[in-house]
Amino acid sequence: MDLEHVLTLADDLPKPKTTDVIRKGSLTEYTAAEEKDDGRRWRMFRIGEQDHRVDMKAIEPYKKVISHGGYYGDGLNAIVVFAVCFMPESSQPNYRYLMDNLFKYVIGTLELLVAENYMIVYLNGATTRRKMPSLGWLRKCYQQIDRRLRKNLKSLIIVHPSWFIRTILAITKPFISSKFSQKIRYVFTLAELAELIPMEYVGIPDCIKQYVLLFKHCLT
Numbered sequence: 001m002d003l004e005h006v007l008t009l010a011d012d013l014p015k016p017k018t019t020d021v022i023r024k025g026s027l028t029e030y031t032a033a034e035e036k037d038d039g040r041r042w043r044m045f046r047i048g049e050q051d052h053r054v055d056m057k058a059i060e061p062y063k064k065v066i067s068h069g070g071y072y073g074d075g076l077n078a079i080v081v082f083a084v085c086f087m088p089e090s091s092q093p094n095y096r097y098l099m100d101n102l103f104k105y106v107i108g109t110l111e112l113l114v115a116e117n118y119m120i121v122y123l124n125g126a127t128t129r130r131k132m133p134s135l136g137w138l139r140k141c142y143q144q145i146d147r148r149l150r151k152n153l154k155s156l157i158i159v160h161p162s163w164f165i166r167t168i169l170a171i172t173k174p175f176i177s178s179k180f181s182q183k184i185r186y187v188f189t190l191a192e193l194a195e196l197i198p199m200e201y202v203g204i205p206d207c208i209k210q211y212v213l214l215f216k217h218c219l220t
Helices: 057-067 097-111 137-145 147-152 163-175 190-194 205-218
Strands: 027-029 042-047 050-055 066-071 076-084 118-123 153-159 182-189
Touching: 042 097, 050 057, 050 097, 050 163, 057 066, 057 076, 066 097, 066 205, 076 097, 097 137, 153 190
Parallel strands: 076 118, 118 153, 153 182
Antiparallel strands: 027 042, 042 050, 066 076
């Protein structure tokens, strides 16, 4: 059982430095008539060798869960930011439907964003347990990632790791490849994160900024 806190988006993100990344993917718009079907707005994403239809209207409030955080080093080495605080709460009646569409959106867009090597910055702060994705959902994400993306993932930085996250990773460590384990790094402050990556395009949610201020206040 792999615990990969992935990712990662297409419409309203900072654009890559070259259009080649987008051209490599398959992103097809539905016709106006098709978009009106059931009052939804559909978009096609290619995952592996298959096209998947995503209900963009349903996931609109949650698209900020993944963003493009710019680049690091030389070339198109992408920083993909995953902010868990933007996930839907598990108490919603249509939770499974939302998570299914969000899953396809995350994986499909990740394939469009990544041209070469990349890292994932997993923002865990200010997240309630009701917004934490299940282990099954995270495992499904990792299993659906193309082999190229698995190989090109160079680092997984978990910011403000909770006791729950660290415990789960410790329990599942025997089932995770040593190569992947070496890619995981815990970061406990935004200042520490800024020492590792350029922060110019890394969008830190307001809820996490408030979380940091509250934490500092508790220490004083």
